[in-house]
Amino acid sequence: MPVESSPYLVLVVLLAGAVAFALVPLGLAWLWRRTFSPSKPGPDKNAIYECGLESKGDAWVQFKSEYYLYAIIFLIFDVETIFLLPFAVAFNGLPPAAFVAMMVFLLLLAEGLIWAWWKGALTWR
Amino acid sequence: MNPGMDEGLRSELSKQGIFTTTLEDLYNWGRKNSVWPLGFGLACCAIEMIAASMARWDLARFGAEVFRPSPRQADLMIVAGTVTKKMAPQVVRLYNQMPEPKYVIAMGACAISGGPFKEGYNVLKGIDRYLPVDVHIPGCPPRPEALLHGFMMLQRLIDEQALTGPRRPRHLVADAPSEFPVPQYGPHDLEPPSNPEVWQPPSSDKKPDVG
Numbered sequence: 517m518p519v520e521s522s523p524y525l526v527l528v529v530l531l532a533g534a535v536a537f538a539l540v541p542l543g544l545a546w547l548w549r550r551t552f553s554p555s556k557p558g559p560d561k562n563a564i565y566e567c568g569l570e571s572k573g574d575a576w577v578q579f580k581s582e583y584y585l586y587a588i589i590f591l592i593f594d595v596e597t598i599f600l601l602p603f604a605v606a607f608n609g610l611p612p613a614a615f616v617a618m619m620v621f622l623l624l625l626a627e628g629l630i631w632a633w634w635k636g637a638l639t640w641r
Numbered sequence: 642m643n644p645g646m647d648e649g650l651r652s653e654l655s656k657q658g659i660f661t662t663t664l665e666d667l668y669n670w671g672r673k674n675s676v677w678p679l680g681f682g683l684a685c686c687a688i689e690m691i692a693a694s695m696a697r698w699d700l701a702r703f704g705a706e707v708f709r710p711s712p713r714q715a716d717l718m719i720v721a722g723t724v725t726k727k728m729a730p731q732v733v734r735l736y737n738q739m740p741e742p743k744y745v746i747a748m749g750a751c752a753i754s755g756g757p758f759k760e761g762y763n764v765l766k767g768i769d770r771y772l773p774v775d776v777h778i779p780g781c782p783p784r785p786e787a788l789l790h791g792f793m794m795l796q797r798l799i800d801e802q803a804l805t806g807p808r809r810p811r812h813l814v815a816d817a818p819s820e821f822p823v824p825q826y827g828p829h830d831l832e833p834p835s836n837p838e839v840w841q842p843p844s845s846d847k848k849p850d851v852g
Contacts, residue, residue: 552668552804553741556812556819560737568712568731568738 585637592625665804672716673799676744676792679715679735680708684722686749686782693785703792712738717795718772719788723751723758724765726831730823733771737820741812744799746791747774750781757781770835771821773811 565571603610603618610618632638651661682690694700694708709715712735724732736745747768750756755766768774775798778791802810811817821839824831835842 552813554812554815556741558737558820560734560820560823561740563738568735570734 582641585632589629589632589637592629596622596625668804669800669802672742673796674704676703676705676717676795676799677707677709677715678705678717678719679712679739680710681735682721683724683728683732684749684751686721686752689782689785690719690721690748690788693788698785698789700789700792703789703796705792712736713740715739716742717744717746719746719748720752720768720772720774721748722782723756724768725763726765727763727826729765729768729771729831730826732768733821733823736772737823742802742810743812744775744795745772746776746778746788746795748778748788748791749783750779753777753779765831767840770840771824773821773839 563571564575599618599621646661654661682688692698694706700706705717716739718732718736718739720732736743745768747753751758751764752768753774755761755764758764759766765771769777776791776795778787780787783791802808804813818838822833822836824833824836
């Protein structure tokens with residue numbers, strides 16, 4: 517049968533070659549492991565922690581959900597910094613309306629911080 | 642090295658440009674040139690070990706520059722420095738966590754015997770009380786050249802190990818223990834003070850040479 521009759525035959529051969537190229541070394545390694553590298557498990561070798569110390573407790577620990585408050589309050593300063601730097605760079609060329617808009621924006625953020633402070637979000641419980 | 646082939650035939654073939662080898666030799670050749678040490682240092686010997694891994698002494702020439710931060714990926718434990726009794730359980734546990742085949746180099750007088758701190762109440766008098774040490778490197782601290790020499794000794798040891806028979810490494814012995822007992826940090830000393838399977842105190846029938 518000439519190859520021209522099915523032009524995709526070459527691709528199939530290449531695909532088979534590629535799969536064999538990946539799988540044969542893995543299979544050889546598996547055979548080698550079975551013969552010359554028998555597994556020797558033990559309680560220390562199977563332990564989860566790796567720095568020589570014994571692991572204490574469980575890996576499934578809970579984090580306090582109060583952390584999200586600090587993340588949000590951090591966002592106030594984060595956003596403020598991002599806007600304050602270009603504001604300071606372009607300060608001399610700004611029209612008064614832009615200055616007022618920026619002050620309102622800062623006031624909004626400061627108001628949020630004061631409100632959070634007043635609600636006691638900055639006190640560690 | 643090759644029991645199945647006549648040595649004369651082998652050299653005759655190599656003169657004709659035909660190189661013959663065995664699976665075992667190939668395996669050991671790959672193994673001895675890719676020994677990955679565990680990256681941990683205990684005392685001043687660690688500085689020399691770090692120097693040996695850097696460009697001036699260049700442990701990378703021997704394929705051993707990849708100091709692994711995890712025992713899961715390491716083949717070689719270089720005990721570089723004084724092992725205190727508080728540290729010894731961790732060292733043994735790290736060794737237990739390394740995959741087979743694994744090797745231990747005791748680098749420096751402290752790791753061999755406690756060294757200048759042997760009289761200290763908190764110093765382990767040699768890591769070979771708990772671990773099967775393959776190469777001892779004397780010195781206080783040993784220079785990087787000494788570590789390189791010790792490493793070449795270890796390479797020779799790996800090269801001479803067989804896949805079968807009496808010269809096979811420990812992990813191929815079916816009844817060899819998979820782990821070494823980790824000592825506990827007791828109120829007075831480590832318990833047990835040594836692992837009798839790897840270390841026996843020197844016999845006392847010999848007259849002690851008291852200087």
